[in-house]
Amino acid sequence: MGVRAQQKEKTRRALVDAAFNQLSAERSFSSLSLREVAREANIAPTSFYRHFKDMNELGLTMVDEGGLALRQMMRKGRQRAEAGGSVIRISVDTFMEVLDSNPNVFRILLHERSGTSAPFRAAVAREIEHFISELAHYTEEKAHRNPELARAQAEAMVTLVFNAGAAALDMKKSERKVLADQLVMQLRMVAKGAEVLHQKVDNR
Amino acid sequence: MGVRAQQKEKTRRALVDAAFNQLSAERSFSSLSLREVAREANIAPTSFYRHFKDMNELGLTMVDEGGLALRQMMRKGRQRAEAGGSVIRISVDTFMEVLDSNPNVFRILLHERSGTSAPFRAAVAREIEHFISELAHYTEEKAHRNPELARAQAEAMVTLVFNAGAAALDMKKSERKVLADQLVMQLRMVAKGAEVLHQKVDNR
DNA sequence: TAAATTAGCTTACAGCTGTACGCTTAACGC
DNA sequence: GCGTTAAGCGTACAGCTGTAAGCTAATTTA
Incomplete structure (x- = not known):
């Protein structure tokens, strides 16, 4: 796998992990915003779209x-x-x-x-x-x-x-x-x- | 019951009914906004507070x-x-x-x-x-x-x-x-x- | 090596949110 | 009848949202 694909995969994981980490008894997935997840994963909000079409796609993953x-x-x-x-x-x-x-x-x-x-x-x-x-x-x-x-x-x-x-x-x-x-x-x-x-x- | 209390009760019911009516398979209570409920009940957003402290109080009702x-x-x-x-x-x-x-x-x-x-x-x-x-x-x-x-x-x-x-x-x-x-x-x-x-x- | 691709960035905007503040107006209590 | 109370309204604002557009820089491909 090339350097580029590797880095992309890493960021994608960061997004998924960020979303999982924000879940709690007080916080459901549907209450998470795209911006919050991006923030937690340390990427710009708009970069989210390089990995998922929208929050739904993240959630299904x-x-x-x-x-x-x-x-x-x-x-x-x-x-x-x-x-x-x-x-x-x-x-x-x-x-x-x-x-x-x-x-x-x-x-x-x-x-x-x-x-x-x-x-x-x-x-x-x-x-x-x-x-x-x-x-x-x-x-x-x-x-x-x-x-x-x-x-x-x-x-x-x-x-x-x-x-x-x-x-x-x-x-x-x-x-x-x-x-x-x-x-x-x-x-x-x-x-x-x-x-x-x-x-x-x-x-x- | 006085005219005033009667009218208040009516509006309160309108709020509760408005919230119930907006629920569906695609719409949960927590996804409703105060403004949406007020709109459906035909009152100004700020008037909501005359009846409930916040959306949570409505929900518990x-x-x-x-x-x-x-x-x-x-x-x-x-x-x-x-x-x-x-x-x-x-x-x-x-x-x-x-x-x-x-x-x-x-x-x-x-x-x-x-x-x-x-x-x-x-x-x-x-x-x-x-x-x-x-x-x-x-x-x-x-x-x-x-x-x-x-x-x-x-x-x-x-x-x-x-x-x-x-x-x-x-x-x-x-x-x-x-x-x-x-x-x-x-x-x-x-x-x-x-x-x-x-x-x-x-x-x- | 030059051209093409692309992950991630910054800036920007319109639309929504909750709610603070002050006004009006009609019912209430005395 | 008159002062008090309070339901409902309009305006306003700051803060959040999703996402469009275009740029940068590094990797990939030819």
Whole structure:
């Protein structure tokens, strides 16, 4: 890669990082201005356009990066779970750890999920869909559920996990522990309930 | 009430209504400006301050009104359920009906739940808490669950309902039907699962 | 090596924002 | 009836926004 392309990439990263760094419980992506981001990245406002068409394009890039981080997390969790132990417990713990180390990645996903930009919502939905379908596939195989039931179960579980994630973002570690325990309990409810429904439908 | 107070109340309502009317899938409360709201309500921007200290105060008023609408809905649903039939099914249908007739009330609640203003999040949390504790109390009584389990169950159910509500906001009627059916299925999972966990803990 | 490309800069502008200040006018309390 | 109160208005201003236009200087290409 040439010197020029390298420098361009570096500045682009500076912009993305600047945007991530400005996110917090009090500051959503949509409240950031192009000028603020450029300022934080130490470039002139108008230079922003050399990298992104507008703030939306930056935001979608961030959502995609966030999604990538999520998928990497899933793999990590699955690996750990293979060593034995409660899959639910291990997954929840992994989720909480990643949430703790990348809070702003989650902020943009959790906030824009119910945001006002349709492309954003679609992008987040796409990322969450990865979660759901992988989990549904997993349950379908391991527990021999029928597809429809597996899908509903997976969706419910992912919903509960993400909702807990949103709540956890503003919590201290001790509060998070309680939350995690309750989440595990809720996930077990769903799992048990799905089992019962499954037996009913298949009449055995 | 005097002529003066009456007129003031009327203008205040015009402001609240103007703000509600400007909400949509593409427009969140936090993206509204004081001037826009004043314009829509046909008053001068500076007159806004005769009624609210700032936009935040307006927003909190709206959240409170939304919460009120929710609680009225709950009562309506409970009355219907008393006439017999599946409590879950009836509650979901009621919820969807109210969602359909007051979409913007839900928009502000659903969006500000994960918003950037702490007072807003707290206000929404308070409203949702009403839901959870009433439901927990109901289950504790009807199904003789222990408090901790009842609480976790209620929280899970409310989470699932609100999440489905957010998704339903941008859907056509036919899509909503599918969503509602899946939601019912998920709620039954949670209910069944809680039952099983309950029996386990109490060893009978 | 000369020409072309391009990341980043400075300057500039129109449009929006919240809100301070002071006025008018109609209802209120005495 | 008369002084007081207050809802609503118009004007004004500073500060922010996105972005258009054109320049500079360094890299790339031919």
